[in-house]
Structure formats: structure tokens, C-alpha cells
Amino acid sequence: MHEHRIYDVVVVGGGAAGLSGALTLGRSRRSVLVIDGGAPRNAPAGGVHNYLTSEGVAPAELYATGRAEVAGYGVEVVDGTVAKAHRVEGHDRARFEVELAHGELVRARRLLVTTGLVDELPAIPGLAERWGRDVLHCPYCHGWEVRDQAVGVLATGPMTTHHALLFRQLTDDVVVFTHTGPPLAPEQAEQLAARGVRVVEGEVTGLEVTDDRLTGVRLRSGELVARQALVVGPRFAARADLLAGVGLTTSEFVVGGHVFGDHVAADAGGATAVPGVWVAGNVTDPQATVIAAAAAGMKAGAALNADLIAEETDRAVTALRAGADPEAGTGADAVAGTGAGAVDAETARHWDELYQRRERIWSGRANPHLVDVVDPLPAGTALDLGCGEGADAIWLAGRGWRVTAVDVSTTALDRAATEAATAGVAARIDFQRHDLTRTFPEGVFDLVSAQFLQSPLEFPRAEVLRAAARAVAPGGRLLIVEHGEVPPWSRLAHPHVHFPTPEETLAELDLDPAGWRTERLDAPRRAVTDPDGQPATLVDHLVLVRRR
Numbered sequence: 105m106h107e108h109r110i111y112d113v114v115v116v117g118g119g120a121a122g123l124s125g126a127l128t129l130g131r132s133r134r135s136v137l138v139i140d141g142g143a144p145r146n147a148p149a150g151g152v153h154n155y156l157t158s159e160g161v162a163p164a165e166l167y168a169t170g171r172a173e174v175a176g177y178g179v180e181v182v183d184g185t186v187a188k189a190h191r192v193e194g195h196d197r198a199r200f201e202v203e204l205a206h207g208e209l210v211r212a213r214r215l216l217v218t219t220g221l222v223d224e225l226p227a228i229p230g231l232a233e234r235w236g237r238d239v240l241h242c243p244y245c246h247g248w249e250v251r252d253q254a255v256g257v258l259a260t261g262p263m264t265t266h267h268a269l270l271f272r273q274l275t276d277d278v279v280v281f282t283h284t285g286p287p288l289a290p291e292q293a294e295q296l297a298a299r300g301v302r303v304v305e306g307e308v309t310g311l312e313v314t315d316d317r318l319t320g321v322r323l324r325s326g327e328l329v330a331r332q333a334l335v336v337g338p339r340f341a342a343r344a345d346l347l348a349g350v351g352l353t354t355s356e357f358v359v360g361g362h363v364f365g366d367h368v369a370a371d372a373g374g375a376t377a378v379p380g381v382w383v384a385g386n387v388t389d390p391q392a393t394v395i396a397a398a399a400a401g402m403k404a405g406a407a408l409n410a411d412l413i414a415e416e417t418d419r420a421v422t423a424l425r426a427g428a429d430p431e432a433g434t435g436a437d438a439v440a441g442t443g444a445g446a447v448d449a450e451t452a453r454h455w456d457e458l459y460q461r462r463e464r465i466w467s468g469r470a471n472p473h474l475v476d477v478v479d480p481l482p483a484g485t486a487l488d489l490g491c492g493e494g495a496d497a498i499w500l501a502g503r504g505w506r507v508t509a510v511d512v513s514t515t516a517l518d519r520a521a522t523e524a525a526t527a528g529v530a531a532r533i534d535f536q537r538h539d540l541t542r543t544f545p546e547g548v549f550d551l552v553s554a555q556f557l558q559s560p561l562e563f564p565r566a567e568v569l570r571a572a573a574r575a576v577a578p579g580g581r582l583l584i585v586e587h588g589e590v591p592p593w594s595r596l597a598h599p600h601v602h603f604p605t606p607e608e609t610l611a612e613l614d615l616d617p618a619g620w621r622t623e624r625l626d627a628p629r630r631a632v633t634d635p636d637g638q639p640a641t642l643v644d645h646l647v648l649v650r651r652r
Contacts, residue, residue, distance in 0.1 A: 110211045110546050111137045113408055114202050116186050116346065117218035119144045120394045121385025121401035123170035125216050128405030130177030134412065135534060137210060138174065139202070141185040145220045145386060146245075146394065148236030154244050155395040166394075178506060178531035184208075189215065190349035199380045200350065213380070213415075214408050217347060217368070218401060220386040223338035224365070226260055226284075230311040231336065238318040238333045239311075243270045244393060251275055256321050256331040258308060259285025262362045265292040267335050272299050279329060281321060283308045304329055340365030340390035351378050357390055365390060374404030375411075382408055448539050451561060455513035459493070465516075466492055468523070470499035471555050473585045473628060473646055478503075484550030487575055489540065489568075490557050494520025494533075500551075501529035508534045508545050540568045548577040554584045558603075566612040573613055573620075576651045581623070584609060588627050588643035606645045615649060624648035 113129050115122045118140025129136045144163055146152065151160040158166060171181050185205045192201050192211065200212045223241075225232050231239055240246040247270070254277045257268045264285050272278045278301045282288075288296070288303070296303060304323070312320035312328055320328045342354050347368065354366040367388050374382040384404040385397035392400060459465055474496055483504030488497045491509035493516055500507050501524065511517050517535050524530040536545055540557075541564055552572045557565060569584060576582050587603050604612070606625045630642050 110213065111135045112212070112412060113137075113214045113216055113405075114139065114200070114210060114212035115216045115218060116189075116202070117141075117220060117343075117385070117387070118167065118171065118181060119218060119220060119385060119397065120166070120170070121220075121392075121397040121404075122216065122218035123167065123174055124398040124401030125218065125382075125384055125405035125408070126174045126179045126181075126401075127170070127177065128402050129409060130174055130179040130531065132405075132409045133178075133531065133534075134409060136174075136179045137212075138179060138181040139184050139186055139204065140181060142183055145223065146236065149245070150237070150249075152394050153246070153248065154393060155398075163394075176531070180506070186346045188349045189346050191351070213412065214382065215350070215380060216374075216382045216384065216401075216404055216408060217344070217387060218383070218385045218397075219343035219346070221343060221365070221367075221390055222341045224341050225336060225338050226258065228308055228310060230313065231334075234311065234313070234318060234334075235336075239336055240333065241267075241336055241338060242393070243267075243274065247271065247274045250333040253277070253332040254330060255279070255333045255335060256281055256329065257335040258337075259283050259288075261285060261337050261364070262360075263337050263364075264288070265295060267337060268296060268301050269299060271335055272301055276300060278302070279304055279331065281308050281323075281329075282306065337364075340367070340386075342367045342387050342390070344368050344387055347381070350381055352376055352381060359391075372403075373407035374400060375407060380411075448541065451539055451541065452512055452514070454561060455511075456515045459513050459515040459519070464493065464519075466495060468493070468495050470496050471585060472630060473644060474553060474555065474583065475499065476628075477581075477583055477624070477648055478551065481551070481581075484580070485547075485577075486551040486553060487545060487547075487549040487572075489552065489554045489572060491520055491535070492516050494523050494535075496553060496555060497533050497535075498524050498527050498529055501532040502527065504532075505551070506532050506534075508536060508547070508549070510536050510538045510540070510545055512537065512539045540571075544568075544571045545575070548575055548580070550577055550580040552576050552580070552582045554582070556586055557584075558586055569609070569613055573615060573649075578651055581648060581650045582613075584645075584647040586645045588645040591632075591640070591642060603645060606647050609645065609647050610649070613647075613649070619652050621650050621652060622648075623650055 112134040113136050115126050115138040118138045122138055126136050126138050146163045149163055152163055152166055187203045187205045189200055189202045200215050202210050251274045253275055255271050255275050257280045259282050268278055268280050280303045282305050306323040306325050308321055309324045310322045320330045322328050340357055344354050355369050356363045357365045357367040367390055368383045370376045370383045370388045374384045376383055382404045384400040386392055486500050486505045486507045488507055488509040491497050491511045497507045497509035521535050524533050552575050554572050573582050624646055626646055627643050628646055630644055632640050632642050
């Protein structure tokens with residue numbers, strides 16, 4: 105994750121809804137970042153219930169498993185909280201900027217907010233400390249665990265009778281404490297009496313706990329009523345402060361004409377009133393259980409993917425009508441890229457014809473200089489300029505890097521995507537088609553690799569390399585590897601070709617010494633096989649610089 109990197113979707117909240125939405129998007133080859141503060145609503149609970157195939161699993165285990173699953177599809181998950189989010193004006197792709205609490209910024213084409221809610225409990229001493237254990241509210245989340253026990257129901261709102269009857273299904277010992285709730289209507293009192301539910305008048309002032317177990321409920325009168333569990337209806341407060349920056353506010357959550365808190369209103373698919381912002385889980389549906397929140401996350405993820413596809417298709421149609429390449433940045437058949445510009449037809453034809461001469465042009469092995477430089481580095485994000493048939497990108501992805509791989513040739517990109525799928529790393533590589541003389545990939549990266557950007561066609565090499573340097577994140581590296589001499593078998597045909605020295609290339613970059621450190625500037629040798637199948641040695645020029 106880096107400042108101003110553009111993701112297809114940033115998911116705020118890594119609970120069941122957020123991870124489920126991220127999984128759906130990751131499997132659709134979207135670039136996704138999940139930001140999770142690590143404070144799920146159900147953290148105090150001993151287990152998650154009514155979740156088919158995961159019955160009774162601890163919440164922390166469920167979310168750890170979910171994180172591992174989404175990571176398998178290239179989704180990034182980071183621990184942190186979001187300070188604010190706002191819309192980005194005047195940007196043709198990124199609609200939103202998200203600022204984390206520690207100040208880091210990321211940009212997103214869409215937002216999925218799954219931040220959940222806070223249960224606001226009555227101000228009774230000791231109540232909050234037992235929440236999710238033997239003070240509870242949902243019979244479907246915790247009811248089985250208190251079956252046949254002495255259960256109390258604290259009256260604080262209009263749902264008291266409903267809760268009492270639900271728990272009466274699980275035990276024949278239910279007591280309603282009238283506390284501060286509204287008076288029972290005659291028909292409610294009759295229903296409770298018919299089911300054998302006792303009503304105790306008076307305000308509750310505390311709980312009795314023995315050996316870390318609830319044993320009783322104490323009234324203001326001093327009376328102690330023995331109970332093993334207490335049902336409390338909280339007020340639901342949506343965690344939605346960050347949405348104020350994008351123009352969204354909460355509204356009352358109303359059921360049966362009664363207000364039970366607030367939520368972020370959305371349609372059935374999770375879309376809010378602000379284009380580009382989706383919500384899922386308890387932040388919009390306070391009544392959703394864990395499995396319902398996960399289902400809503402999946403539904404929102406699918407809706408987000410469809411919305412992105414519609415936008416990309418509109419761009420492609422516009423480009424087609426303008427006479428540009430309609431597949432630039434929208435090809436989903438093999439080149440699953442996001443965003444590219446117009447491509448010079450002559451340039452594209454030249455490189456496609458080169459690759460179409462043989463089934464494979466290059467060896468399929470990563471460049472040894474890249475391997476030498478990158479092998480000791482921790483995995484991060486990489487931009488592979490001129491990726492060709494994908495060997496470098498696949499090698500990087502196999503070591504945990506998330507790679508944006510760029511080429512102008514659709515033939516090369518198709519081959520690279522096929523090889524990546526065979527290698528099992530396709531989810532970690534975003535293949536994009538760019539003519540670097542016209543457009544450049546967006547974002548910043550830990551590693552920018554420019555391998556042999558030397559062309560027989562007219563090519564603004566220095567300008568492209570300077571753009572490559574601008575794409576390096578703070579602390580990241582730019583690696584440039586170029587031919588240092590004409591191959592021995594071609595010297596007669598090209599006797600006067602000059603290749604810039606590493607020092608000349610460094611000078612062309614025009615880097616500010618205060619902002620960059622030179623790590624390598626040399627001419628390593630590389631063993632190759634010549635056209636006759638004989639071993640040979642080539643001299644390359646290598647520049648490795650690091651942004652401070």
C-alpha cells in the first residue's frame with residue numbers, strides 16, 4: 105500500500121462483509137485494498153453461530169481464515185483505521201482519496217464501507233463487561249448457548265415482549281424486568297402470562313457475578329433475582345463518521361415504526377446515494393447476523409464489479425468512436441488491465457509482428473540482473489515496463505510481489521497472461537497495454553523495472569525513464585538494465601551503434617541528489633546463447649537508484 109496508489113476498490117472494514125466483498129472482487133481480478141481496524145462487533149463472543157460450515161468458530165479465527173483466502177486472490181489487507189475519505193475532483197479514474205489514521209493516502213475508483221456498528225448499552229454497572237458472554241441480545245447468535253438456563257429480559261424499548269417470547273422457545277425460565285421500558289400493553293402482558301413468563305417490576309441497578317459468571321440481577325429495591333443470562337436490546341450506532349467527507353450521513357433505522365438507532369441507507373445491492381460508494385453489513389443493516397453480512401458483502405462486491413465494467417466499457421466505446429484502440433486497458437480476454445491510453449498503430453504493429461514470428465521470442469526466464477537485485481528485497485509492488493512475454497513479472501509474482509506489467513504488444517501480453525495463469529500467479533499481476541510514448545501507468549511502486557527499453561523505432565527513451573523515476577514510491581527503487589554493446593554476431597551489421605553508459609543514463613534521469621541515492625552503476629556481464637547455439641557473453645549497463 106502506497107500513497108496515491110489507485111485501487112479499483114478500497115474496502116474499509118475487514119469483518120465478514122468486507123472480506124466477503126473483497127473475495128468477490130479479487131476473484132474478478134480487481135485490485136483491492138482492505139483496511140481493517142481489528143475491532144469487530146462480535147469480538148467478545150466465544151463463537152460465531154448459524155454460519156453454515158463454520159458453526160461455533162471463534163470470530164478471530166473466522167477473520168484470520170478470511171484474510172488468508174482473499175490474499176490468495178491478490179487482495180491486500182492492512183491493519184489500520186481510516187481518518188477520513190473524500191472525493192477527488194478532476195481525476196479521470198480515481199474518485200476517492202482515503203487517509204489512514206497515520207497519514208498515509210490511497211486512492212480508489214470505488215469504496216466499499218463495511219465498518220459495522222457500535223452497540224450502545226444501558227448505563228448499568230457491570231453490564232458492558234459481560235456483553236457477548238452472558239449479557240446478549242440475539243437468540244440466533246447466542247440462544248442455544250443459554251438453553252434451559254434462567255434468562256432475564258431487560259425492558260428498554262418496544263421489543264421487550266418479542267425478545268421474551270423468542271427466548272421462551274429456548275428455556276421455560278424467563279423473567280422480564282420492566283426497568284425503564286414502556287409499560288406493557290394489555291395484550292403483551294397476556295401473551296407473557298400465557299407462556300409462563302414472569303414480569304418483575306422495578307429498575308435494575310446492577311448485576312451479581314460469581315466466579316466470572318452472571319448469577320443475578322439486582323433491583324433498586326435491593327431485591328436480587330437469580331439469573332444466568334440477561335437479554336438487552338442495545339441502540340445501534342453506525343460507524344460511519346468517515347463517510348461525511350464523501351457527502352453521506354446516517355439516517356434513522358426504523359423497524360415497525362420504532363427507531364432502534366441509525367444506519368447508512370442503501371439499495372438492495374449496497375449502493376448508497378453517493379455514486380461510487382457501497383455499504384454492506386451492520387453499517388447499513390444493524391440486524392444482519394454474520395452470515396447475512398457475508399452474503400451482503402458478496403452481493404455488494406458483485407455490484408461493484410458490474411459498475412466498474414460498465415465504466416470501462418463506456419471508455420472503450422468512446423475510444424472506438426474517436427478512432428483509438430478500443431481494447432486499450434479494457435481487454436478482459438487475456439489482458440486484464442485497468443486503464444490505458446491510445447496506442448500508435450505503427451508501433452503496435454511492429455512489436456506484434458516481432459512476437460508473432462515465433463511461438464516464443466525470449467527464454468521464459470527472468471533477467472538475471474533483476475534476480476540479483478531483487479532476490480534479497482522484501483516483496484512489495486512492482487511496475488514492469490516492457491514486460492514482453494512476462495518472465496520477469498511472473499518471477500516477481502511468484503515471490504509475493506504484486507505486479508503491474510506493461511507492454512504495447514497484445515500478442516506479448518496474451519502470452520504473458522497465459523503463462524501467469526499456468527504458473528498460478530495471475531491474481532498477483534495486472535497486465536496493462538500502454539504505448540509509453542503516449543500514456544504511462546498510474547500509481548507508485550516499491551520497484552520500477554525498465555529492462556531493455558531500447559527500440560529501433562523512434563522512442564523518447566529519456567522521457568520514459570524520467571516518468572519511471574516519478575513512479576517510484578518513497579523508499580523504493582528504479583532498476584534500469586540496457587544493452588551495453590552490440591552482440592558479437594551483429595557487429596558487422598551495426599558497427600557504429602552507441603549505447604548510453606550507466607553514467608550517461610543516470611545524468612539523463614536528472615534526479616535530485618537530496619531525494620535519491622545511487623546503489624549501483626556498473627556494466628555486468630551475462631551469459632547467453634548466440635543464434636548458432638554457441639555460448640557467448642554480453643555486456644549490459646545497469647543503473648539502480650533508490651528514492652529516499
